[in-house]
Amino acid sequence: MNELDRPLTTRRTVLESAAGLAALGLAGPLLAQPPAVNRPPPPPGTRLIMLGTRGGPGVSTDRSESASAVVVDGAPYLVDCGYGTMRALVAAGVGFQSVSTMFLTHLHDDHTADIAALLSHQWTGSKATPTNVYGPYATERTVKGAIEFFRANVEIRTVDEGRTEKPEELFFGHDLDVGNEPVRVFADDKVVVTAATNTHYPERFVARMQHRSLGFRFETSTRSICFSGDTAYSANIVKLARGADVFVCEVMDHRTYENNVRRAQEAAAAGNPENVFRHVAETHSTPGDVGRMAKEAGVKTVVLNHQLRGQAAQGWTIASFIDGVRAEFDGNIVVGEDQLVI
DSSP states (O other), X not given: OOOOOSOBOOOOOOOBOTTOHHHHTOBOOBOOOXXXXXXXXXXXXXXXXXXXXXXXXXXXXXXXXXXXXXXXXXXXXXXXXXXXXXXXXXXXXXXXXXXXXXXXXXXXXXXXXXXHHHHHHHHHTTOOSOEEEEESTTHHHHHHHHHHHTHHHHHHHHHHHOOOOOGGGTEEEEEOOOOSSOEEEEEOSSOEEEEXXXXXXXXXXXXXXXXXXXXXXXXXXXXXXXXXXXXXXXXXXXXXXXXXXXXXXEEXXXXXXXXXXXXXXXXXXXXXXXXXXXXXXXXXXXXXXXXXXHHHHTOSEEEEEEEEOOOGGGTOOHHHHHHHHHTTOOSEEEEOOTTOBO
16 A cells, blocks of 8 residues: 655665555655656655654764654654654655644653754744644753754844744744543644653663653554653553554563673672663663563554664674564564654
8 A cells, every 4th residue: 555656766675474465555765756846746644654664863874863753644743853863854855844743752852852853943944833842751851942043043043134033932842731542632634643652761770760762653644653662561652552553662682681691790799780881781772571461452464663783793693683572573574674664
C-alpha cells in the first residue's frame, strides 16, 4: 500500500521478517523534490516516516538521532527532534516549515537537539502559523530556551530586514500531565493522540524529580501507530499500544546490554553506583523485551527504532534484532532505517 507517488531510490538496507515487506508497503528515501509549485498534492492516508533511528546521543554519518513523522493526509506530526531532524525532514520531502505540531517523548538531548534550529529556521523562513510542542514537564521551558538561543538572530533581522514577527507569538511549549493510564493529550480533525508514562526513568528517580518519559499513540481514520519512547519493559506501554497497527519501539541488542551490565558493576565497585552504564542497561529494551510488549499488546507490526547496536566485529547483525523479537512475537518485524516510509 505504497502511498508515495514519487520516484524512489533503490538503496535499501532494511531487513525484516519473512512475514512480509510487501504486506507493509515500505518505500525507500525520496529523491530530490521538484519545486513546490510543480508538486502533486500530498497522498491521502497515514504514513510513518523514520527520520532518525540512531539510539543515544552522538553523531554518525549514516543515521540521525531520534525523530519520526506521522504524516496524515499530508500534514506532518513530528515525534522527537534529535540532531539531524531538519535535514531528514527535507530529505523526506516533508520540509521543516510544514511542521506545526511536535511531540517529545522525553528531554534527553538525543531527542531534542534540533528543536532550537528548527524553530529558528521556521522564524527566519517567515512561517506564519504557530508551532506547538507537547511533551513532559519542562517542555514549555525547553521551547522558551530555544527561543532565547536564537534571540540575537531575531534582533538582528528585526532591525536589518524590517521584520515584525515575535517568536513568542509563534512557538509554544506545553507540559503534559500524564500518568500510568493512557490519557488523551491532543486532538484535531486528523488525529487523536494519547500518552502514558514509560519506564525510562526508574521509580527511585521519579520520586526525586518532576521529569517524566512518555509513549504516544496516534489514531487516524486509517491507522493506529504507537511509539514506546525510550523505555525498558513497560506495562503502561503495553496498555497504550493495545491492538495498534504499528508499534514503534526502541531496542538494545543483548551484547550491548551485557556489556553495560558488566561496566555498571565495575563502576559501582569503584564507588559510582548510579552511572551511565547502569542507566543504559536498566532503562532500555532488549529484543526480548520488545517482543514481550508487542505480544502482550497484540500489535500487528513492530518497527525497531532508537537502535543501540553492538559491533559487527563482535558478532552483531540486524538478524540478531529480528531473532530476539521473534522469540516472543510472531507478527511483522521491521528494523527501521532513516528515510524508511511505512
